[in-house]
Amino acid sequence: MTVVSVSMPEELLERIDSFAGEHGYTGRSEVVREAARNLLGEFEDKRLENRDLMAVVTVIFDYETTSVEERMMGLRHEYEGLVKSNFHNHVGNHYCMELFVLEGQLQDISTFVGRIRATRDTLSVDYSVMPIDEFTNVVDE
The missing domain is CATH 3.30.70.1150 (ACT-like. Chain A, domain 2)
Structure with missing residues (x-):
């Protein structure tokens, strides 16, 4: 899997880490991948x-x-x-x-x-x- 570097405010990163822990994600990368898939798919409703x-x-x-x-x-x-x-x-x-x-x-x-x-x-x-x-x-x- 390719590694991508993303800049974001510290507050957002903390929210992602907290979300990952609260919802059973293995880490922030998994949260960001799912968010990207959702964003890319949200306007693909046939x-x-x-x-x-x-x-x-x-x-x-x-x-x-x-x-x-x-x-x-x-x-x-x-x-x-x-x-x-x-x-x-x-x-x-x-x-x-x-x-x-x-x-x-x-x-x-x-x-x-x-x-x-x-x-x-x-x-x-x-x-x-x-x-x-x-x-x-x-x-x-």
Whole structure:
């Protein structure tokens, strides 16, 4: 197996080590391999391909990192055809939450989420995806 060197904050490394111990992993490498497989596979759901999708993306970051807020604004404008709604809110004493509502195809949503995840200093990126036709069928019943 190839050895890969990865840089990460000490706090994240401590969380990985703790997670590995609590969940019976043999070590941090096993946790990182599983996380990589999950990340790479999360947008490979065949039932989502070639369908109109709705997605909700939530981003948390420290309010003092204005570069994140500027990046979120830039992505909102760059993907204006995909972003149907955007909401910014202050959370607690030191954090901001950016919420995006998207409508589009899987590849576009995947790219958008990837660009957010690649933004330095984000603390959390969470999302959910649902085919619009499934949602409208539930509403129509």
